[in-house]
Amino acid sequence: MNNFKRIKAIFFDMDGTLIKHTWRYSQITDALFEKFSDALSPLSSDEFFSVFWDKNADMWNMVLDGAIDGKTAQVYSYTNTLRALNQDPALGAKMSDYWLHLVLKEAAPFDETPLVLQRVRARYVTGIVTNGLSITQQAKIKKYALAEKVDFYLISEEVGFHKPDAQIFELALQRAGNILPQEALFVGDNLDADIRGALNVGLQPIFLNPADDQSPPDGVIKIKQLKELLALLAL
Amino acid sequence: MNNFKRIKAIFFDMDGTLIKHTWRYSQITDALFEKFSDALSPLSSDEFFSVFWDKNADMWNMVLDGAIDGKTAQVYSYTNTLRALNQDPALGAKMSDYWLHLVLKEAAPFDETPLVLQRVRARYVTGIVTNGLSITQQAKIKKYALAEKVDFYLISEEVGFHKPDAQIFELALQRAGNILPQEALFVGDNLDADIRGALNVGLQPIFLNPADDQSPPDGVIKIKQLKELLALLAL
Structure with a gap:
């Protein structure tokens, strides 16, 4: 008893x-970067994500504080990174959508x-x-x-x-x-x-x-x- | 004619x-840092603002895009900087207020x-x-x-x-x-x-x-x- x-x-x-996450973060980031690598060339995945995680931390903390919503946070984690690296900021929304696609693809009960x-x-x-x-x-x-x-x-x-x-x-x-x-x-x-x-x-x-x-x-x-x-x- | x-x-x-701005940006940033230097010690003004201007650029671009309002942008330029430097994020709103105070003090028609x-x-x-x-x-x-x-x-x-x-x-x-x-x-x-x-x-x-x-x-x-x-x- x-x-x-x-x-x-x-x-x-x-x-x-x-829900089981079958991929590690690094697999998601690799797949994401691969999808946009032509547009971001000659930038490497490491160069992109070394900036991205800092931007992402800012955005996530702003969500925790209730200053912005999660959708804004997700898009601007990319958009702010792209701007900082002199890339096309319009890719931000597309990268954010593809990230969500990848997460949904790999995460399953x-x-x-x-x-x-x-x-x-x-x-x-x-x-x-x-x-x-x-x-x-x-x-x-x-x-x-x-x-x-x-x-x-x-x-x-x-x-x-x-x-x-x-x-x-x-x-x-x-x-x-x-x-x-x-x-x-x-x-x-x-x-x-x-x-x-x-x-x-x-x-x-x-x-x-x-x-x-x-x-x-x-x-x-x-x-x-x-x-x-x-x-x-x-x- | x-x-x-x-x-x-x-x-x-x-x-x-x-309106005439009688101070250069560096004078405002110096006065701002001086006000909070005890709380931020041993950080230097240069260390603080080298991070700050990047965060500020992100926030300003988000205002231009209509993603956040200017008040949020101003506060989080500081708050995101403080977090990145492992300082008390609650100082962000105070630093933002003091920045506004300094700008109003030095700017006159x-x-x-x-x-x-x-x-x-x-x-x-x-x-x-x-x-x-x-x-x-x-x-x-x-x-x-x-x-x-x-x-x-x-x-x-x-x-x-x-x-x-x-x-x-x-x-x-x-x-x-x-x-x-x-x-x-x-x-x-x-x-x-x-x-x-x-x-x-x-x-x-x-x-x-x-x-x-x-x-x-x-x-x-x-x-x-x-x-x-x-x-x-x-x-």
Whole structure:
């Protein structure tokens, strides 16, 4: 028997928890640069991305502050880079679109995700709580019909709070029917955003760590595959 | 006698034409850094501004594109710089406010500006057409009551077009009573934004060049002081 008798809701992180990213960032950036390499010649991918990540950090921080939306952030990460490198800034929107195309191409639910969500939802309120830009997260949710597989989802850009901020966890508890923190589990693969964030608010975290290369704080359950959740919950 | 018989309206650039900037940028940046040097120690002014001008260029271009407003641009030029240099990003808004304070402190109308505007306005429709951020240009217009000294003013951020873009000149012609380009003079100190911009639309430009260090295109009248305009117009 487990200690989940009081649990009413199970919340899931999305990327890395429900959705598998099969490519590393470097594979996406390589594919992106390859697509635009003729237009950007003689610039190299390294030259482009050494500038890009700084611009991207500025834009992402402005999204976190609520100063700009994610779509603007994504386009201007490229546009500002192109201008700084004396390239055609009109390529910014095209590169941003292609980045989204590549992310959607390589990101897909784990094989076990549909079954796990279906079984869990039959007994618990279920929600997705994801950090990220509305434009990318909505695209993944739509492509894989995730909204229909859970009771609600929260995207950090849309709600204005980002894990590990307590407020996004509190919002999830509200959306699950004003339940108490100790009535919810939070399943995620990020020790800071998911596990520390959940612990701070009093939710019980479950650490998903497929690579088995990190240890959660004492007392936190660790699983290596999402489907282990079914055994934990005796589903 | 002059060739201004058909002229119905006189448009003025603002900075450098109606308003004198007594400090160079380096004096403003020095004064700004001095104010915050304790908080930013051991950073030097050069280290700070070498990063700042890149961030500022990104923000300004985003304003030109209409992606963000000028207030956001001004604050995040600092905030993004502070973050990149691992300083407290909360200083961004304070530095931005102090920059505005310094600009307002050092920028003042030329001695002759009130008299020239008064005399010109007695016979012509008058307008100010200025490139810049709403936040800074409105502050100068308010501080020196310039709105009361002309019939209208256009600030590029607010109208969405920036000199030398034809559309801001065309808007001025509309605001002056739907007059024709050849019925307007444009007085400005910038060869590209003011003089080339006016010529492209068919307005007659007058080049104000107090330093007497640049030559306008053939056929363009050059003056060294704003008050020479009164003699040109026989006022």
